[in-house]
Amino acid sequence: MTPSLLSIRNLDVSYPTSRGHARILIGVDLDIARGTSVGLVGESGSGKSTLALALLGLLPENAEIDAQDAMFDSCPDALSPATAQRLRGSDIAMIFQDPMTALNPLFTIGTHLVDIQRRKFPHASQADLWARGERMLVRVGVSDAGNRMRRYPHEFSGGMRQRVVIAMALLVEPKLLIADEPTTALDATIEAQVVDILRDLRSELSAALLVVSHSFGLIAELCDTVIVMYAGTIVETGPVNVVLHDPRHPYAQALLACEIEPLSSIEAAEPLVTIPGTVPDPANRPVGCVFAARCPARHDRCIEPPPLVSQGQGRSFSCWLGVSL
Amino acid sequence: MTAPVLSLKDACVRYGDLTAVEGVSIDLHGGETLGLVGESGCGKSSVARAISGLNPLSSGTMMVQQEDVAVKLRTDRRFLADRVQLLFQDPVASLSPRLTVGALLAEPLKIRKIFNADTWAAAIALLQDMGLGEQFLSRYPHQLSGGQARRVALARVLTAKPRIIVADEPTAGLDVSIQGDMLNLLRALRDRLGLSYLFISHNLNVVGRVTERVAIMYLGQIVETGKTGLLFRDPAHPYTKALLSSNLTIDPQRRRERVILKGELPSPRNPPSGCRFHQRCPLARDICAVRQPRLETQADGRMVACHFPLSGGSEAMAG
Ligand SMILES: Nc1ncnc2c1ncn2[C@@H]1O[C@H](COP(=O)(O)OP(=O)(O)OP(=O)(O)O)[C@@H](O)[C@H]1O
Ligand SMILES: Nc1ncnc2c1ncn2[C@@H]1O[C@H](COP(=O)(O)OP(=O)(O)OP(=O)(O)O)[C@@H](O)[C@H]1O
Ligand SMILES: [Mg+2]
Ligand SMILES: [Mg+2]
Numbered sequence: 188m189t190p191s192l193l194s195i196r197n198l199d200v201s202y203p204t205s206r207g208h209a210r211i212l213i214g215v216d217l218d219i220a221r222g223t224s225v226g227l228v229g230e231s232g233s234g235k236s237t238l239a240l241a242l243l244g245l246l247p248e249n250a251e252i253d254a255q256d257a258m259f260d261s262c263p264d265a266l267s268p269a270t271a272q273r274l275r276g277s278d279i280a281m282i283f284q285d286p287m288t289a290l291n292p293l294f295t296i297g298t299h300l301v302d303i304q305r306r307k308f309p310h311a312s313q314a315d316l317w318a319r320g321e322r323m324l325v326r327v328g329v330s331d332a333g334n335r336m337r338r339y340p341h342e343f344s345g346g347m348r349q350r351v352v353i354a355m356a357l358l359v360e361p362k363l364l365i366a367d368e369p370t371t372a373l374d375a376t377i378e379a380q381v382v383d384i385l386r387d388l389r390s391e392l393s394a395a396l397l398v399v400s401h402s403f404g405l406i407a408e409l410c411d412t413v414i415v416m417y418a419g420t421i422v423e424t425g426p427v428n429v430v431l432h433d434p435r436h437p438y439a440q441a442l443l444a445c446e447i448e449p450l451s452s453i454e455a456a457e458p459l460v461t462i463p464g465t466v467p468d469p470a471n472r473p474v475g476c477v478f479a480a481r482c483p484a485r486h487d488r489c490i491e492p493p494p495l496v497s498q499g500q501g502r503s504f505s506c507w508l509g510v511s512l
Numbered sequence: 513m514t515a516p517v518l519s520l521k522d523a524c525v526r527y528g529d530l531t532a533v534e535g536v537s538i539d540l541h542g543g544e545t546l547g548l549v550g551e552s553g554c555g556k557s558s559v560a561r562a563i564s565g566l567n568p569l570s571s572g573t574m575m576v577q578q579e580d581v582a583v584k585l586r587t588d589r590r591f592l593a594d595r596v597q598l599l600f601q602d603p604v605a606s607l608s609p610r611l612t613v614g615a616l617l618a619e620p621l622k623i624r625k626i627f628n629a630d631t632w633a634a635a636i637a638l639l640q641d642m643g644l645g646e647q648f649l650s651r652y653p654h655q656l657s658g659g660q661a662r663r664v665a666l667a668r669v670l671t672a673k674p675r676i677i678v679a680d681e682p683t684a685g686l687d688v689s690i691q692g693d694m695l696n697l698l699r700a701l702r703d704r705l706g707l708s709y710l711f712i713s714h715n716l717n718v719v720g721r722v723t724e725r726v727a728i729m730y731l732g733q734i735v736e737t738g739k740t741g742l743l744f745r746d747p748a749h750p751y752t753k754a755l756l757s758s759n760l761t762i763d764p765q766r767r768r769e770r771v772i773l774k775g776e777l778p779s780p781r782n783p784p785s786g787c788r789f790h791q792r793c794p795l796a797r798d799i800c801a802v803r804q805p806r807l808e809t810q811a812d813g814r815m816v817a818c819h820f821p822l823s824g825g826s827e828a829m830a831g
Contacts, residue, residue, distance in 0.1 A: 206647065231659025231687045247654075287605055331779040342527070346552020346714075368658070371684040372601075374551045374714045375758035376773055382760070401687050404760030431762055445688035447717040449761055458699075459692035459721070465643045 192363060192395050193219040193242070193265070197255035200237055200246065201469075209469040211237050211250075213419045219363065222389060224396040226406035226427065229416030229442070230466060235399045238416075239365045242397075243281055244271025260362060276306050280361035282369045286348035289355070290340040296351055297336035300324065303355045323354040328380050346373045353381060360392050367399040382408050403431055403446055412501070415439045418466050418477040425502030436504040438462075438478045476506070484508055515578055517542050517708050518563065518596070518676055523572035525558045530781045532558040534732040535572075538710070540676065543702060545709040547719040547740060549755070550729030551777055556712045557601055559729075560678045563710065564598035576676070594624075597674035601681045601712075603661040607653040613639075613664050614649035620672040635671045641697055642667065643690060658685040666694065670701065678710045683718055695722050716759045720744050728752045731788045732780050734807060738814025748814065748821040750793045787819065795820055 200212040212234045219225050227235050240246050242259075244266070252266055259265035259274060275281075283289050290299060300320030301313065308316065317336070324332040327350040340348055349372045356364055366385070370378040382405070388394055398409055406413055406427060413430050415423040415438065423436040434440045441462045464481035467473055473480065475490040482489065488507040496509030516539040525533035533555040540546050548556050561567040563574065565581075574581045576595050584591040600606035607616055617635050621627040636646065642663040653661055662685055669677060682698070683691040699722065701707055713719050719726060720740060727737040728749065736749040747753040754771040773792045778784055784791055790800035799819055807817045 205650070229687065231685070231690050232657040236657060287602060328777070330777055331781065334779070334781075344553035344557065349552075368685055372552065372681070372714070374549070375716055375755050375760070377552055378714070378760065379758040379770065379772075401685065401691075402760065403688075403762040407762050407764055408760055442687065442689060443762075445692050446762060447688070447692075447721050449717045449720065449759055458696045461692035461696065462689040465645065468645065468647055470647070 190221055191218055191258070192221045192260055193217065194258045195254055195256065195266075198238070198241065198257070198266075199251075199253045200234070200241060201251045202247075202249060203251070204470055207470045210472060211419050211469055212241070213472075215419075215421055217414070219395050219397060221362075222393040222395055223412070224389060224398065224410045226410035226413040227397060227399045227416065228401065228403065228406060228413060229422075230418065230438075231401070232466060233416040234419045235416055236367055239281070239367050239397065239399055241266060242271070242363075242365060243275050243279060244268050245275070276303065276359060278362045280356040280359050280364050282349075282352050282356050282364070282366040286352045286372065287340065289352045290348060292340055295337050295339055296324070296343070297321075299351065299355060300336070300358060304358050307359045320354070320358060323358050324351070327351075327354045327357075327384060328377060329354075346377060349373060350377070350381075353384065357384070357388055361394055363395045363397065364388065365397045365399075368401070369398065370400075370402070370405055378405070385409060403443070407431055415442070418472070419469065420477055420505065422478065422506070423502070423504035425504075426500060429500045429502050435498070435502065435509065436478075436506050437482045437484050437508070439504070441481075441483075514542065516540055516575075517577055518710075519575040520559075520563065521573045521575075523559070523562060523574070524570045525555065525562050525567055526570040531570075531783075532732055532780055533562070536729075536732075536734055538727065538734075540708050540710055542708055543706050544725070545699075545702065545711050545723045547723035547726035548710060548712045548729065549714065549716065549719055549726060551731070551751075551755075552714075553777060553780075554729040555732045555780070556729060557680055560598055560601075560680045560710065560712060563676075563678050564596050565592040566598065593672075595674055596676045596678065597669045597672050599666055599669050599677060599679040599682050601684075603658070603665040603685075604653055604656075606665055607661060607668075609653050611652075612649065613644075613651050613653075613656075616653075616664060616668055617649075617671065620668055624672065631671070635667065638670055639664070639667045641693075643693060659687065659690060662686060663690070663694070674707070676708045676710070678712070680712045681714065682711070683713065683715065691718070698722075716744075716756060728755065731778060731783060733788065733817070734815075735789065735818070736814065736816045737807070738810075738812075742812060742814055746822075748810065748816045748823065749789075749818050750795050750822065751789050753822060754794075787817075795822075 195217040198212055198215040201208050201210045254266055257266040264270055301316045304316045321332050321336055329335055329350055370381050400406055410427050413427045414421055417438045423439045434443055445460045476493045479485050479489040493505045493507050495503055495505050497503040518540040520538040523536045562569050621631050683694055711723055723740045726740040726743055727734045730751045736752045754773050757771045775792045786802045787800045787805050790796040805817045805819050807815045809815050
């Protein structure tokens with residue numbers, strides 16, 4: 188078995204709200220082996236970015252974080268603010284969903300690319316860091332890099348900003364790269380290019396990847412295993428080719444059924460497939476299965492918390508359907 | 513055919529010495545969804561901002577409901593805002609951080625002085641239709657997930673009751689179920705109210721499914737436009753073909769054979785001579801470096817700007 192880089196047990200995150208405790212993550216386990224790539228998919232608002240931000244120590248101050256165990260690269264207590272801050276920007280790097288949050292409008296692209304390297308390479312000269320930054324900009328497909336280094340974020344298109352952010356993350360040579368929707372702002376040709384860059388990074392630096400995305404295509408291209416989340420919990424996890432092609436949890440099945448077939452029935456007038464119903468309010472969660480209210484396979488047992496069922500091929504899912512009654 | 517609700521002719525958008533959009537013409541008809549796709553940085557958002565009046569056109573004309581917008585705006589400041597609304601590409605940045613979701617939703621109603629119990633109930637119902645219950649009304653933008661912020665932004669745009677919505681990446685960051693809800697809602701509203709959409713997206717599966725016509729942009733210009741089904745099945749411009757071939761699918765084996773473009777997207781500050789795509793085009797010949805191809809109508813009704821358009825599909829590009 189590959190040595191584990193990150194291992195988290197029973198992570199809970201919640202926010203105090205006027206309407207009670209909003210529980211955003213409940214009992215989340217996450218394991219990432221060195222150099223592997225893990226995909227995180229699931230409902231919008233299910234807590235994917237929250238999980239990513241927890242690993243980076245970037246949750247807001249009023250977030251209550253509690254984990255039984257959190258180990259990163261033989262460093263215990265990885266989620267404590269002090270440790271997370273130390274790991275961030277050196278061993279763990281991040282590509283955000285929204286590139287503007289990572290870029291300061293007052294600084295040039297070159298300044299961003301140089302500053303990000305200072306923690307990792309404190310003794311390198313400004314000129315070296317600048318040159319290294321410029322080379323990375325070329326590598327992520329930004330033309331006219333010498334000139335663009337002197338320009339400001341607002342002068343870049345959405346997709347070019349995202350490539351700058353990717354270049355920033357790659358420059359620190361992290362052990363774990365967390366990418367939250369890294370390609371949503373990019374066209375298909377550049378998305379394919381970014382997939383290649385991220386693959387290279389994995390093999391060159393043996394960095395591990397945690398990819399958060401709504402694109403099953405991206406996850407299929409880039410990841411070894413996939414985690415499916417719903418309402419703050421992990422409902423199914425396993426190898427990509429197993430889970431994406433033969434999901435067992437009813438939520439995972441329903442979600443995959445919503446995928447739009449490329450080029451299918453282009454003039455189709457019938458509505459797109461969706462999952463009827465809405466997610467439970469995090470401040471008022473059901474006692475049993477969180478998906479039960481929307482589940483087509485719901486039965487009497489579902490008012491109790493579902494068991495975690497392990498099946499062959501490294502798959503496990505949380506559902507009473509997995510238990511022979 | 514009836515006159516288009518929006519007609520953009522020979523539009524250019526410049527930022528200093530950079531020409532982001534050069535000679536783009538677009539007709540959008542009542543009740544139509546027109547897709548606009550292309551390379552990141554090719555000028556889609558610049559077109560979107562120009563149409564919604566946020567960026568002036570450097571040259572070219574724009575007609576909305578057969579009125580010249582530049583002329584109308586001289587006497588009616590709200591002429592454009594009452595008819596055309598932009599759904600921003602970046603939802604969080606477009607929502608004022610100091611306002612709650614409730615205040616954000618009420619704002620367009622108050623600006624138009626139509627805030628009352630009925631319009632407010634309708635606005636809340638709209639949010640509910642998108643899966644966001646009343647508990648969201650007291651939240652601030654930073655307390656929303658990416659997908660939730662996008663839905664709030666859409667609800668705001670819809671409460672302003674425009675005729676035309678320019679949707680810049682309206683479903684980016686949404687899960688496929690909520691994406692389906694949004695697209696179903698957009699279509700239902702369009703059919704009920706006769707809205708028209710200019711639909712900008714990088715998601716080719718979505719564009720293929722919800723648009724009737726599509727325009728493909730490359731480096732500030734439209735290189736191919738026509739019926740979506742036709743273009744997607746049988747692209748005629750080599751760039752369209754390369755773009756479609758890169759589309760990721762859940763089944764990597766079932767992908768089209770990928771056409772890898774050589775080189776990188778040139779800078780619009782210094783566009784290539786002749787055809788802007790020639791340095792990266794697998795089919796370029798000498799003339800392509802010299803003469804700029806014009807958009808020309810083909811036998812099947814589409815328009816292509818290419819000296820050697822692919823006909824009948826796929827044979828030529830493989831080698
Ligand atoms: N400061 C906060 N206070 C209360 N609730 C919050 C706060 N920040 C986030 N949330 C809620 O936490 C939940 C999880 O948000 P998160 O951003 O992790 O979702 P996500 O899975 O990344 O969604 P998306 O796919 O839309 O990006 C959401 O329901 C969100 O509204
Ligand atoms: N305010 C600005 N000042 C200077 N240049 C700009 C400005 N806004 C955009 N640009 C440039 O104009 C070109 C077109 O940008 P635009 O944002 O319209 O592209 P886009 O097609 O929307 O890209 P994306 O798909 O990445 O969102 C890019 O080269 C960009 O760098
Ligand atoms: Mg998120
Ligand atoms: Mg854009």
